[in-house]
Amino acid sequence: MVRRFVAVVVLLGLVAGGVALRLGYDDWRTDRTQEGLQQELSLGTAPRPVVRKDVPVPVASRSAYKKPFAELRIPRFGEDWEWAVVEGTDAPALELGPGHYPGTPMPGEEGNAAIAAHRAGHGDPFIDFDLLRRGDPVEITQGDTTWVYRIVREPWMVAADAHHVLDPLPGRKLTLTTCWPKYGSSKRLIAVAELDDVRVDDRVSAAPVASP
Amino acid sequence: MYNNGAAGGGTLAVTGMGASIWFDAMWMFLAGFAILAALMAVGRIMPRRHG
Numbered sequence: 018m019v020r021r022f023v024a025v026v027v028l029l030g031l032v033a034g035g036v037a038l039r040l041g042y043d044d045w046r047t048d049r050t051q052e053g054l055q056q057e058l059s060l061g062t063a064p065r066p067v068v069r070k071d072v073p074v075p076v077a078s079r080s081a082y083k084k085p086f087a088e089l090r091i092p093r094f095g096e097d098w099e100w101a102v103v104e105g106t107d108a109p110a111l112e113l114g115p116g117h118y119p120g121t122p123m124p125g126e127e128g129n130a131a132i133a134a135h136r137a138g139h140g141d142p143f144i145d146f147d148l149l150r151r152g153d154p155v156e157i158t159q160g161d162t163t164w165v166y167r168i169v170r171e172p173w174m175v176a177a178d179a180h181h182v183l184d185p186l187p188g189r190k191l192t193l194t195t196c197w198p199k200y201g202s203s204k205r206l207i208a209v210a211e212l213d214d215v216r217v218d219d220r221v222s223a224a225p226v227a228s229p
Numbered sequence: 230m231y232n233n234g235a236a237g238g239g240t241l242a243v244t245g246m247g248a249s250i251w252f253d254a255m256w257m258f259l260a261g262f263a264i265l266a267a268l269m270a271v272g273r274i275m276p277r278r279h280g
Contacts, residue, residue: 031261202245
């Protein structure tokens with residue numbers, strides 16, 4: 018009887034240890050990947066914003082699938098919270114970091130740009146998603162340009178197939194999506210932000226472009 | 230309507246660990262069971278060989 022109990026305890030320990038190792042490895046791999054993606058964004062080959070005379074706001078350039086195009090900062094999640102955003106929202110893309118929904122507008126563009134990120138796992142980028150409050154800034158930087166969005170609709174829950182949240186919206190909006198509950202994926206949490214300001218850093222514009 | 234390129238455009242991006250963690254737990258349970266069974270088998274055989 019005692020041996021059976023010990024066997025069950027050892028077995029559960031092996032499973033828990035294995036899962037913990039797997040999660041730790043996923044986080045470590047995402048951290049390493051993010052370092053590489055952020056370096057990639059500092060190279061001369063990184064996408065640069067498009068400025069058009071007939072459009073009042075610069076628009077971020079798109080990158081290839083799984084390639085980074087901008088840095089995302091949400092101070093509510095921490096002063097040093099900063100992630101490179103890649104193009105794509107399928108599993109391989111989101112393993113790298115937050116992903117931009119293909120087919121939705123880019124930051125700065127009119128309509129509803131949309132970004133998804135893991136709530137838990139792969140570095141937990143959106144673990145504190147439910148803490149977002151109206152007025153919180155969401156900053157997206159590409160090259161010398163930073164688009165400052167502000168939350169206009171606090172997180173709310175929808176069904177996993179509530180695809181309508183990606184539909185076009187008036188103005189320049191940004192929709193953020195993640196999973197609910199924290200360690201599951203049966204539903205989604207959504208928050209909407211609106212473009213509030215665009216900052217252009219002249220120091221970055223004037224700096225010589227690093228060679229790749 | 231936009232197509233998000235994931236899951237045929239029918240669902241929003243899957244950003245939880247839900248499905249994968251249960252899959253991991255299942256195969257780790259099977260692996261753990263196999264390791265434990267092997268250790269217990271060795272534990273039973275070895276004393277006989279030395280005895």
